[in-house]
Amino acid sequence: MTQKFGLTRGNFFRGMILGKRSGHVQVSDQPHGRSRPTGRESAFADNEIIVTKTDTAGRIRYANPVFLRVSALKLEETLGRPHSIIRHPDMPRAIFRLMWDTIRDRQEFFGYILNLAKNGDHYWVFAHVTASFGRDGSIVGFHSNRRRPSTSQVSAISSIYADILAAERRHSSPSQALAAGSEALNELLSKRRMRHDEFAFAI
Template sequence: MARDLTLTGVERTFDSSDIIVSKTDLKGRMTYVNDTFLKMAGYTIDECIGEPHSKIRHPDMPRCVFKLLWDTIAKGYEIFAYVINRSNNGDHYWVLAHVTATMAEDGTTITGYHSSRRSPSTAAISAIKPIYAKLKAEEDRHSNAKEGMAASTAMLVGILTDAGISYDEFVFSVINAS
């Protein structure tokens, strides 16, 4: 993702009844996006299909959360995660993403990935923002990206360990609290 896009600081929102849907191949290139995705991301379908899903990655999103997400779905497990995305014009929008592997007919071969995203509550985002800010600051503190991600991953594991919960339990605790 070699885009230099100025962030506007404007948050886009979408209706709680809407669902953003996208599908990717094994390398994260988009193979399907729905109209709500296009509306929120500010792209046309031709600007999305075949492009990396990271096209909408917001620079404030901790890379360690994406690493956890990809590690989880690559094993065939599902994951829920709060994600901040960037629109084509520099706006941003928060989602509660449910990401899972798409399986071949044999039920064992992963052929791609599917993500359904809902609009998170304001309370959930208020709970997530400071944690993500700490993780992102830890990543940025390191000049080496791999070291930064390793350090922020360790920080995330520490936060979860101190709370005595798994990542899934953490996400669901935020959902239930809001």
């Protein structure tokens, strides 16, 4: 297996500390168009960290320069927009449901996400998503740091996600598709006797 740079818990969090020192951009909101997947990868380096922050509805309120470059977006096209503007059509919705359930429950989410840049290129990330809290303890938004996974990890998770996506696509109803995908994911985790975060770090 190739080196899992930054994807052990210790290395992942050390990378987050370094990432907080990088530059960032401020807020606006403008729409942008979507492109069909090109099959090309929008690459970023092992030592780079993609950082975004959203409000409680998932609208982007902060994005660092790495995010803008890799997603081929401009500042005015990004902030104030829903984070789903970079959602790839081959990404199972069941993973997003798990992510939202986890972070709204004030827990940390770790997982692999396939994203779609504005120009149609794609990029895989290993994401760490957490809630941000106000002084009164209420959730005021969400914070995400993403690192580049190894080639072997992408290969492994692509096969797993393809099976979950196939379960979703057997249903025309969005709610039934989501339920089928969630069932497929839960069956996988049950067979491996792992929580999702354990599964993500074991790949």
